[in-house]
Amino acid sequence: MLELTKDNFEQEVLNAEGLVLVDFYTPTCAPCKAILPEIEELAEKYGDKVKFCKLDISKARRLAIKQKVMGVPAFNIYKDGEKQKTLAGDDLKAEDVEEALKAFI
Incomplete structure (x- = not known):
């Protein structure tokens, strides 16, 4: 999994072609x-x-808030740089993410 930072988020996610899953x-x-x-x-x-990417929101709080991530764990699915879906919550299962x-x- 690619480790994201506030410095590479735009390039790796928002400017990416295809599907990107970000684990906040x-x-x-x-x-x-x-x-x-x-x-x-x-x-x-x-x-x-x-x-597949992951972002430690403790190091990128403003970025997380801008992506409307208010708690963890949270997963955003992006397609061609546009957010398509958010999955979040303590009871989230990998099967939910896969579906x-x-x-x-």
Whole structure:
């Protein structure tokens, strides 16, 4: 998974062609840590169709707010730089993320 920063977010996500999944997280978020291995599995499974990225919002708060991410874990799906869908919440499952991705693939 590509590690995003406030410096490369625009280039890697907003200027990207095709599908991009961004995992918004913080290092101290237990649900974020719990779902990460499953998201990495999805990255292996769909990596040829979707660019998988993650952004530590504790280092990019303004960027997260601008993307309307108010809590973690949160996943945004972008297509050709436009946000298509947001999935968020402590009870979020990798299956939910996979189903959402399939709708755009």
